[in-house]
Amino acid sequence: MSFVNAVKVPSYDQELVYAAVCRHFEALGVARDLSPDTRVLLKPNLLYGKKPEAGVTTNPAILKAVIRWLTERGFSNIVVAESSGGLFNAEYMRGVYSASGLRVPGIQEYLNRDFTYRSVPTREGFTVRSFNLITPVTGAGYIINLPKLKTHAMTTVSAGVKNLFGTIPGLQKPDMHRRYPNTRDFVRMLCELCETVRPNVTLLDAVDSMEGNGPGGGTVRHTGLTLTSRDVYALDVAAVRFMGLEPGEMPHLMAAREMGLWPERVELSGDEIAPCSPAFRLPDAVKSTGFDDAVPRFLRKPAELVMDRLLRSYPHVDRSKCVGCGRCAESCPQKIIRVENKKAGMPRRGCISCFCCQEMCPVHAISVKRGLRGL
Numbered sequence: 396m397s398f399v400n401a402v403k404v405p406s407y408d409q410e411l412v413y414a415a416v417c418r419h420f421e422a423l424g425v426a427r428d429l430s431p432d433t434r435v436l437l438k439p440n441l442l443y444g445k446k447p448e449a450g451v452t453t454n455p456a457i458l459k460a461v462i463r464w465l466t467e468r469g470f471s472n473i474v475v476a477e478s479s480g481g482l483f484n485a486e487y488m489r490g491v492y493s494a495s496g497l498r499v500p501g502i503q504e505y506l507n508r509d510f511t512y513r514s515v516p517t518r519e520g521f522t523v524r525s526f527n528l529i530t531p532v533t534g535a536g537y538i539i540n541l542p543k544l545k546t547h548a549m550t551t552v553s554a555g556v557k558n559l560f561g562t563i564p565g566l567q568k569p570d571m572h573r574r575y576p577n578t579r580d581f582v583r584m585l586c587e588l589c590e591t592v593r594p595n596v597t598l599l600d601a602v603d604s605m606e607g608n609g610p611g612g613g614t615v616r617h618t619g620l621t622l623t624s625r626d627v628y629a630l631d632v633a634a635v636r637f638m639g640l641e642p643g644e645m646p647h648l649m650a651a652r653e654m655g656l657w658p659e660r661v662e663l664s665g666d667e668i669a670p671c672s673p674a675f676r677l678p679d680a681v682k683s684t685g686f687d688d689a690v691p692r693f694l695r696k697p698a699e700l701v702m703d704r705l706l707r708s709y710p711h712v713d714r715s716k717c718v719g720c721g722r723c724a725e726s727c728p729q730k731i732i733r734v735e736n737k738k739a740g741m742p743r744r745g746c747i748s749c750f751c752c753q754e755m756c757p758v759h760a761i762s763v764k765r766g767l768r769g770l
């Protein structure tokens with residue numbers, strides 16, 4: 396059985412968030428895991444530099460509260476590390492830290508300044524033989540995973556498991572999309588990554604979450620919740636249920652089930668929670684094709700495969716919104732995006748519908764349209 400602890404938090408008021416962290420870590424017995432020498436890694440979601448109110452990144456109040464909890468108990472060997480979308484170097488990450496509100500007392504002292512990475516072998520039988528991971532991850536004795544609850548254009552949901560994609564350095568992330576272009580293989584890779592990184596504790600920021608076209612361009616939805624667990628898959632199951640969605644239909648949890656990682660039972664403790672109503676709005680890229688109810692359950696999978704071959708989603712640029720920053724081109728694993736005269740162009744040919752471009756566009760100029768493959 397896996398335990399997930401829920402604590403309702405009405406706002407990012409620093410004292411309220413700290414009280415929630417105290418309840419979570421007390422429930423899990425985190426202090427018993429640590430000694431003053433333990434190198435503790437805090438891994439937030441910093442998709443890109445964005446002000447906290449935008450709901451894209453883990454809120455600084457969560458980081459501050461976790462750091463306070465650790466340091467007040469004598470565990471001050473802490474590093475806050477993340478590899479955002481884009482480059483993984485001092486200059487780029489300084490901009491991300493600033494824009495995301497992390498260069499403030501109580502956090503800035505702990506921000507990562509090591510931008511190297513190491514190769515880590517995986518378990519036998521995995522499809523990925525080794526992962527390149529940022530050095531703060533490989534050097535950590537204890538990992539506290541701090542995801543943000545969001546919808547996601549490729550994986551439907553971004554919570555505990557997906558957050559660990561940010562342990563892969565910089566522009567090696569688009570390369571992983573290129574190597575694992577379809578969702579099924581990509582989410583299997585994510586589970587193998589999760590089993591390689593093995594976070595000790597995951598604490599989910601769902602005080603403000605994101606629905607619709609997440610993880611970068613959706614709408615903020617106030618949900619007033621934090622969840623913690625030692626089992627990241629159990630936490631994702633609980634988070635998906637809270638979103639009003641079905642865990643068994645989430646690609647990464649389906650992969651977890653195939654790999655024997657699905658928790659047998661998820662037991663909730665702490666505050667009582669109910670699924671959101673209405674359920675979270677899904678990204679345009681993963682909305683139902685509309686035939687689910689018309690097709691018998693046993694035929695849905697093959698029908699979906701056929702529909703995907705005929706009709707799939709592609710990114711579309713609104714040229715009036717595009718500012719020509721080039722972030723989409725930088726993050727495109729297929730290198731098919733061209734920025735000319737300060738406007739991005741995206742051909743469908745060669746596109747693997749990973750939506751990294753949409754994820755990284757700072758002005759939400761990229762939407763998703765369905766269209767015939769190759770046209």
Ligand code: SF4
Nearest residue numbers: 727746747749750752
């Ligand atoms: S154009 Fe966008 S969706 Fe297509 S491969 Fe490039 S990043 Fe992925």
Ligand code: SF4
Nearest residue numbers: 717718720721723756
């Ligand atoms: S589409 Fe977005 S990310 Fe791409 S160049 Fe235009 S503004 Fe930048």
